[in-house]
Amino acid sequence: MSARPLPVLDIPAPRRAEMPRRPAASAHGLGEFATDDLALPRFHVWTLGCQMNQSDAEEMAGALLAAGCAEAPSMDEADLIVINSCAIRETAEAKIIGRQGYLARLKAARPGLRVVLTGCAVRPENRDRLARRYPAVDLFLRPDEEPELVARLGLASPTAPGLLARGATEPAEGVDAATPLARPAADALPAVRARAVAGAQVARRSTIQAWLPIIYGCDKTCTYCIVPFSRGPERSRPFDDVVAEARRLATAGYREVTLLGQNVNSYGHDLPAEPRFAHVRRSREIGRRIELDGRPDIAELLRAIDAIRTADGAPAIPRLRFITSHPWDLGERLIAAMAECPSVCEHLHLPVQSGSDAVLHRMGRQYTVASYLDLVERLRRAVPGIGLSTDVIVGFCGETEAQFQETLALLERVRFDTVFAAAFSPRPGTPAARLPDDVPADEKRRRLNELLALQEVIGWERNRAWVGRTTEVLVDTVDRPRGHEHGADDRGDPREVAGRAVPADGVRLGGRNRENKLVHLAGPADLVGQLVRVRIEHAGPYSLTGSLVGPAA
Ligand code: SAM
Numbered sequence: 001m002s003a004r005p006l007p008v009l010d011i012p013a014p015r016r017a018e019m020p021r022r023p024a025a026s027a028h029g030l031g032e033f034a035t036d037d038l039a040l041p042r043f044h045v046w047t048l049g050c051q052m053n054q055s056d057a058e059e060m061a062g063a064l065l066a067a068g069c070a071e072a073p074s075m076d077e078a079d080l081i082v083i084n085s086c087a088i089r090e091t092a093e094a095k096i097i098g099r100q101g102y103l104a105r106l107k108a109a110r111p112g113l114r115v116v117l118t119g120c121a122v123r124p125e126n127r128d129r130l131a132r133r134y135p136a137v138d139l140f141l142r143p144d145e146e147p148e149l150v151a152r153l154g155l156a157s158p159t160a161p162g163l164l165a166r167g168a169t170e171p172a173e174g175v176d177a178a179t180p181l182a183r184p185a186a187d188a189l190p191a192v193r194a195r196a197v198a199g200a201q202v203a204r205r206s207t208i209q210a211w212l213p214i215i216y217g218c219d220k221t222c223t224y225c226i227v228p229f230s231r232g233p234e235r236s237r238p239f240d241d242v243v244a245e246a247r248r249l250a251t252a253g254y255r256e257v258t259l260l261g262q263n264v265n266s267y268g269h270d271l272p273a274e275p276r277f278a279h280v281r282r283s284r285e286i287g288r289r290i291e292l293d294g295r296p297d298i299a300e301l302l303r304a305i306d307a308i309r310t311a312d313g314a315p316a317i318p319r320l321r322f323i324t325s326h327p328w329d330l331g332e333r334l335i336a337a338m339a340e341c342p343s344v345c346e347h348l349h350l351p352v353q354s355g356s357d358a359v360l361h362r363m364g365r366q367y368t369v370a371s372y373l374d375l376v377e378r379l380r381r382a383v384p385g386i387g388l389s390t391d392v393i394v395g396f397c398g399e400t401e402a403q404f405q406e407t408l409a410l411l412e413r414v415r416f417d418t419v420f421a422a423a424f425s426p427r428p429g430t431p432a433a434r435l436p437d438d439v440p441a442d443e444k445r446r447r448l449n450e451l452l453a454l455q456e457v458i459g460w461e462r463n464r465a466w467v468g469r470t471t472e473v474l475v476d477t478v479d480r481p482r483g484h485e486h487g488a489d490d491r492g493d494p495r496e497v498a499g500r501a502v503p504a505d506g507v508r509l510g511g512r513n514r515e516n517k518l519v520h521l522a523g524p525a526d527l528v529g530q531l532v533r534v535r536i537e538h539a540g541p542y543s544l545t546g547s548l549v550g551p552a553a
Pocket residue numbers: 050088089224225226227262263324325326351353391392393422423424425426427
């Protein structure tokens with residue numbers, strides 16, 4: 001039997017005796033695909049950050065599975081740990097720095113263990129700094145280098161077995177799933193994605209809901225934000241590639257698809273004009289006006305995916321979402337598509353960041369409070385009952401108490417369903433890092449708590465309006481009866497679900513309605529993955545609870 005070392009750059013190859021052996025056949029049945037005796041690492045991906053990182057993780061896991069590796073359930077059991085990092089705030093990076101000692105101990109116990117750091121903490125200009133901050137890491141890959149993971153680890157091989165991704169039921173179309181991905185050019189993310197999708201090499205974490213990236217990077221210049229530095233400029237995926245991926249997801253039975261991008265409203269501006277999009281007439285402002293006539297946009301994409309129908313004429317993907325939308329370039333064409341496409345959910349995440357024009361100006365957000373309010377009004381008129389969520393930063397450079405109060409006033413006025421709020425965290429290299437970070441930490445915390453307390457009242461009031469109504473829920477989880485984690489994903493109000501006994505009428509289930517409200521209900525576990533009607537009986541500040549009425553119409 002031959003052993004295969006992981007030839008990580010700058011690291012001496014481990015001795016044979018230290019190398020992990022190929023794992024026994026797993027629950028996923030991967031063992032039956034094993035074609036040789038090579039020892040391949042068991043990998044574990046630890047993902048922090050936003051949906052884009054989760055989507056990237058699915059691609060990396062898919063590539064490793066396709067190379068013949070198996071997935072380990074935890075870091076402790078892995079031979080290869082991939083940390084998919086976030087750098088949006090210092091706390092996100094601190095989480096990984098805080099794990100360096102633990103990783104060093106794991107490596108001391110198992111010298112064959114390799115650690116790779118990917119994601120937004122890896123930026124071109126800071127490799128030396130990275131090596132100092134993350135001493136347990138063997139290899140650093142920027143987000144646009146992630147497709148190189150398998151090749152850089154020396155795992156790409158023509159004999160790599162082609163494995164269907166966990167949970168994926170999509171057949172490979174036209175492309176041999178065993179074909180290893182070629183080493184990609186750094187800016188070739190759209191092409192890499194297309195090959196991964198065609199080869200069924202995206203290890204989707206769910207069989208119900210799928211991420212569908214449509215645009216990479218960000219061209220905006222929000223002065224506080226690290227994302228344009230870590231993810232580079234915007235690159236749209238070709239229109240037909242996105243629609244083809246959506247069609248595959250529909251065929252595989254996905255009930256909900258979320259189009260992803262740092263600013264999905266920018267989609268298509270960098271694609272060539274084509275006669276079939278001659279009816280698309282729009283422009284974009286980036287310091288100057290750019291005419292975008294004849295290019296696809298997100299509205300066109302939503303309509304094309306909505307037009308994928310079942311034999312009875314219903315949308316093949318019943319729920320379509322998109323995130324994130326920048327208020328600057330959310331146009332009438334998108335609002336009309338939201339209003340007219342039955343599959344597009346009545347929910348929008350529309351980050352406002354601040355309720356003060358002066359602060360918005362310093363943030364480089366390019367809109368005013370008045371224009372934001374006008375947008376909200378137009379959305380509510382076009383899509384009655386739309387659920388709205390937002391992001392807010394408190395304590396940005398120079399934010400006065402009066403300016404903070406303007407943000408509270410905006411929340412009172414708009415009455416968002418959900419607000420994701422955070423204290424400003426200066427990010428090295430961003431324009432705001434050169435401004436004085438002059439709101440003391442205690443004051444930032446005080447403002448954050450005050451804002452969250454206000455939003456709890458507003459969110460609760462918005463939720464109470466659902467009591468007595470029947471709503472469509474896509475059931476996606478069996479709630480744990482105890483020790484419910486109240487994590488970043490906000491799976492509900494622990495006061496409402498924690499500690500409750502399993503009800504006689506089934507297990508406790510969770511899901512979301514089209515307006516993105518978290519709904520708990522009791523029912524049989526096999527409702528997971530189904531669209532059902534639920535009558536809402538109770539409202540908490542962060543979730544609703546109701547009883548099962550029946551299947552959705
Ligand atoms: N592209 C989205 C947009 O335009 O709003 C948001 C992307 S960012 C990944 C998510 C949120 O992180 C932002 O909306 C902002 O509220 C928050 N954020 C970004 N940089 C931050 C910083 N330096 N400090 C605190 N929060 C930050």
